[in-house]
Amino acid sequence: MNLINRIIIAPKHFRANSIIDFINDCQDIYRLSNKNENGFLLDLGKVKECTMIGVLLIYKIIEFSIKNNCFNMPRYIIDLPFQEAMEKYGFTKLILTYLADKDVAEKEFANLKISVSDNFIIAPQALLRNDKYSSELLNKKYLPQIQQYYSFNDKAVTMIFLCFSEILLNFWEHAVDDTQSIIVANGNKSNIEIACVDNGKGVLTTLKLAGKEQKDNLSTLISAVKKGVTSKDLSNHMGYGLWIIDQIAAKTLGRFHLYSEGCYYFREFGKVKSGKCGHWQGTIVYLSIPLGKPVTLADIETPDDNNNLQIKWI
Amino acid sequence: MDMKEIKLSQYGPIVSSKTVGDEIYTLINSSLKKEQSITINLENIKSMATFCAKQIFGKLYIEMGSQQFFDRITLKGADNDLKTIIQIGIQHALEERK
Numbered sequence: 001m002n003l004i005n006r007i008i009i010a011p012k013h014f015r016a017n018s019i020i021d022f023i024n025d026c027q028d029i030y031r032l033s034n035k036n037e038n039g040f041l042l043d044l045g046k047v048k049e050c051t052m053i054g055v056l057l058i059y060k061i062i063e064f065s066i067k068n069n070c071f072n073m074p075r076y077i078i079d080l081p082f083q084e085a086m087e088k089y090g091f092t093k094l095i096l097t098y099l100a101d102k103d104v105a106e107k108e109f110a111n112l113k114i115s116v117s118d119n120f121i122i123a124p125q126a127l128l129r130n131d132k133y134s135s136e137l138l139n140k141k142y143l144p145q146i147q148q149y150y151s152f153n154d155k156a157v158t159m160i161f162l163c164f165s166e167i168l169l170n171f172w173e174h175a176v177d178d179t180q181s182i183i184v185a186n187g188n189k190s191n192i193e194i195a196c197v198d199n200g201k202g203v204l205t206t207l208k209l210a211g212k213e214q215k216d217n218l219s220t221l222i223s224a225v226k227k228g229v230t231s232k233d234l235s236n237h238m239g240y241g242l243w244i245i246d247q248i249a250a251k252t253l254g255r256f257h258l259y260s261e262g263c264y265y266f267r268e269f270g271k272v273k274s275g276k277c278g279h280w281q282g283t284i285v286y287l288s289i290p291l292g293k294p295v296t297l298a299d300i301e302t303p304d305d306n307n308n309l310q311i312k313w314i
Numbered sequence: 315m316d317m318k319e320i321k322l323s324q325y326g327p328i329v330s331s332k333t334v335g336d337e338i339y340t341l342i343n344s345s346l347k348k349e350q351s352i353t354i355n356l357e358n359i360k361s362m363a364t365f366c367a368k369q370i371f372g373k374l375y376i377e378m379g380s381q382q383f384f385d386r387i388t389l390k391g392a393d394n395d396l397k398t399i400i401q402i403g404i405q406h407a408l409e410e411r412k
Contacts, residue, residue, distance in 0.1 A: 135331050143327050147360070158395050161328050161361035168330040169363035240364050240406070296395040303401035309375075310384035311404070313397060314353075 004075075005039035008061075010047050010082070014054030016257060016286055020277045022054075023259065026061050027278035032070035040070075045077035050085035052122075052186040053195050053286050058082075059095055060197050063180050064281075066102050089184065090115060090124045109180055114145050121149045123185040127171060127196075138168070146185060150291070159294040160185075160192060163248060166241035167196050167285055174198075174206045178282060191290050199282040202260035203242075221263040222274055245287060247300045254289035317388070318349045323358035335366035339373060346378075346386065357391035367403025375404045376411060 008025045011018035044058065065071055076099060086092040090112050097108045112124040125142045128134045143161065150157045164183075171181065178200035186193045201209075203224050204217055214220040225246040242258065249256035249267045258265045260283045266273045303309065320342060325334055345352050375383045392400065 135325075135334050138330075139325070139327060147327060158360060158393070162395070162399075165328045165330040165361045165363040165366075168328075169332075169365050172331045172333075173365070244364070296398075297402070298394045298398045301398065301402060303398060303405055309401055309404055310380040311401070312384055312388045313392065314388055314390050 003039050004041045006037065007041045007043060009043040010050070010054070010058060012046055012048050014047055014050040014058075014085075016051065016053050016255065016288065019053060019057065019257065019259065019284065019286070020264065022057055023280045023284075024278035027262075027280070029061060029065050029070055030279060030281045032065070033068040034070075036069055036072040038072050040065075040074040041077065042074065043077045044082040045079040047079065047082045047085070050082055052089050052184055052193055053284075055085050055089045055091050056182060056184055056195050056197050057284070059091055059098075059182070060199060062095060062098055064199050066098055067180070089122055089186070106180070112182065114142065116145060116149055120188045121146065121185065125183050127168075127181045127183055128179070138164075146187075149187070150189075152189075153291060153294065155294040155296060156192075156291040158296045159248060159252075159289070159291075160194075162297055163194055163245060163287060163289070166244050167194065167287075170203075170241050170283075170285070171196055171198060174201055174203060174283060177201055187291075190292060191288065193286070193288040195284070195286045197282070197284045202281065202283050203258070204261040204263065217261065218263045218274060218276060221258065221260055221265055225258065225265055242285075244297065244300065245285070248289060248295050249287060251295040251299065252289045252293065254287065257284065257286040259284040317351050317353050318345060319353040319355050319390075320345055321355040321357075323355070326358035327360035329359060329362040329366045329370075331363075332365070332369065335363075335369040338366075339370045342370070342374065342387075346374075351386045351388070353388040353390050355390045356396060359392070359396060362396060362399050362403075364399055364402055364406070367399045368406045370403070371400050372403045372405075372407025376407050 011021055086095055094108050094112065097104050110126050110128065112126055114123040123142060123146060125138060146160060147157050150160065178198040181198040183196040204220055207213065207220050207224060212223065214223050225242045227240065227243045246256055246267055253269050256267045259277065259280050262276055262279045264275060264277050322338060325338060329335060342354060
């Protein structure tokens, strides 16, 4: 019988406020690439409830540890509540295939399906590194279904699409080393959650590479949500997108979480909090916004009239 | 004489990657080499990352100068939010040049 020498137990109620606990428990995995450590157990059997962000994070940890050969013959305990959560958010086939055969799972990755009913829309979408392909898929198949679901609230669609534009741009520009990321939206008529998680270069690393390091990592992460100081090198431009997301969360009294490489920043129901946490390689963006009073960029920022821009609109 | 119209609907409803931004910039720029003035139809573009607004319209504004941009380019069908995004993109490009 194999001895268990490392165990990660997923939170009993895996909601957005459990993310820190989970990444604290998982941080050592990033130091185990190609170590093939014996005796690992991921216990998902104590989960009683798992929300969208929980399923997404568990998927990313399984994917990273298998792809990077962190463990030799890892064991998994899965019980009914987590099975139901995987099913609800469309991850069953992908996660179970990963546990069985990672090569097959990589093909399964692109087959995530949107489910829509009158009461909800759950929309996972693979972000393939061929971003031209992904852009087309997003624009032709994915976003039109979200637009259709929220067709009764045009301003909410504009707000949601603004969030998608900035989150995706952030992902394409930063998560260059991750080929298996997923963006998920989970919404009903009055609220939408959007999450994007990657194990690529995190916001912190990207800011540092662009010469925008602050006095410490936490200050650097906080600077990412400040209104951007543009870099002269266009490809290194950053900061403005996350500022927009943060402002939308602020003005709608929603929730915005940003985690990267040992630090976090929250804006929740009007209050800001930041601190240190376990190391997450890459970035976690989680947004939950009420749709009752949607906010768009025109509500957040008015262009400076002093610039007297010469633009002919018709 | 009819003004050449470039429809960006195939790129909508959102423009959110550098690759697509590059493609749109190249499309507009090559049209400007052949035509005196053009109309860019934005009707199916619901949103655009500010990065892309700067990458496309900010770059054109800087390269052409404000008067040429105004004289040769007409932007059609943008709603108020898209207008704001494009204005902010251009504004950032101008600030960066200072």
